Amino acid sequence: MLTAEQDSAARAGLSAALEAGAAILKAGGTALDAVEASVRVLEDDPLFNAGRGSVFTAEGRVECDAAIMDGRNRKAGAVAGVRSTRNPITLARAVMEQSPHVFLAGSGADAFARAHGIEAAEPGWFETTERRRQLDEILANPDAPFDVGMKYGTVGAVARDSLGHVAAATSTGGLTGKKWGRVGDSPLIGAGTYADDRAGAISCTGAGEYFIRLGVAHEIAARVRLCGEDVQAAADALIAELSGLGGKGGVIIAPARGKAGWAFNTPGMYRAMADANGAQRIAIYGDE
Ligand code: ASP
Numbered sequence: 378m379l380t381a382e383q384d385s386a387a388r389a390g391l392s393a394a395l396e397a398g399a400a401i402l403k404a405g406g407t408a409l410d411a412v413e414a415s416v417r418v419l420e421d422d423p424l425f426n427a428g429r430g431s432v433f434t435a436e437g438r439v440e441c442d443a444a445i446m447d448g449r450n451r452k453a454g455a456v457a458g459v460r461s462t463r464n465p466i467t468l469a470r471a472v473m474e475q476s477p478h479v480f481l482a483g484s485g486a487d488a489f490a491r492a493h494g495i496e497a498a499e500p501g502w503f504e505t506t507e508r509r510r511q512l513d514e515i516l517a518n519p520d521a522p523f524d525v526g527m528k529y530g531t532v533g534a535v536a537r538d539s540l541g542h543v544a545a546a547t548s549t550g551g552l553t554g555k556k557w558g559r560v561g562d563s564p565l566i567g568a569g570t571y572a573d574d575r576a577g578a579i580s581c582t583g584a585g586e587y588f589i590r591l592g593v594a595h596e597i598a599a600r601v602r603l604c605g606e607d608v609q610a611a612a613d614a615l616i617a618e619l620s621g622l623g624g625k626g627g628v629i630i631a632p633a634r635g636k637a638g639w640a641f642n643t644p645g646m647y648r649a650m651a652d653a654n655g656a657q658r659i660a661i662y663g664d665e
Pocket of ligand 1: 549550551552583586
């Protein structure tokens with residue numbers, strides 16, 4: 378359960394991110410610009426597990442993962458283990474647009490950022506005392522379940538623009554206490570992030586290993602495209618399959634046609650949505 382202050386701070390962060398993306402879409406901008414803008418706001422907000430405020434690795438460092446995908450042409454960019462780039466999502470976009478590659482990892486990804494003029498940040502920029510406390514807790518009780526339920530905080534954004542194009546972006550510090558260069562689903566195209574104008578845009582959060590095994594984001598898109606399934610039904614089916622394997626998490630979806638939605642099997646998921654008429658919805662708990 379969140380305190381009243383944590384609750385309102387989380388909602389304020391979600392609202393700011395929603396506004397950043399919605400303003401771009403309202404002005405006729407692209408879904409790609411909108412999802413990047415929304416995720417940058419959340420990366421800079423220390424409450425969320427992405428960019429500043431990312432969780433710590435077992436060695437007490439921050440290593441960020443991010444991915445972005447453009448539904449118009451299925452171009453994608455991703456980075457993993459980034460340590461000195463303020464906005465990993467912007468770096469992922471640069472990989473997509475300014476390199477012949479899709480996925481860069483570790484010091485090479487940070488070096489690519491410097492070579493392309495993307496803003497750097499010192500390690501201290503990313504670190505917060507609350508994330509340090511969470512690492513200390515997990516190191517003191519290595520067998521206790523920790524990163525369960527609402528404690529995930531990966532951020533993601535999906536959007537459909539006025540031309541009907543979709544895009545998805547996901548950014549995370551991963552899981553508290555991760556080691557050995559562990560990489561989750563978030564930067565893996567098709568696992569935690571996917572966008573295809575023929576189906577929709579999907580971004581995932583949760584226990585990444587399960588999302589990787591199921592290829593959740595791509596499978597939702599594939600069910601819509603190949604089976605003509607409704608995107609919400611496809612998302613519900615994948616979350617049910619995830620539950621069956623013991624995985625926890627959720628997805629947000631912006632379909633190529635129809636209403637945006639989400640699905641999750643955790644007690645709650647930080648989430649927000651806006652439509653073209655200006656209607657907004659911000660929620661945290663499952664029953665909201
Ligand atoms: N999916 C992320 C990962 O496994 C964690 C999260 O969603 O918080 O790295």
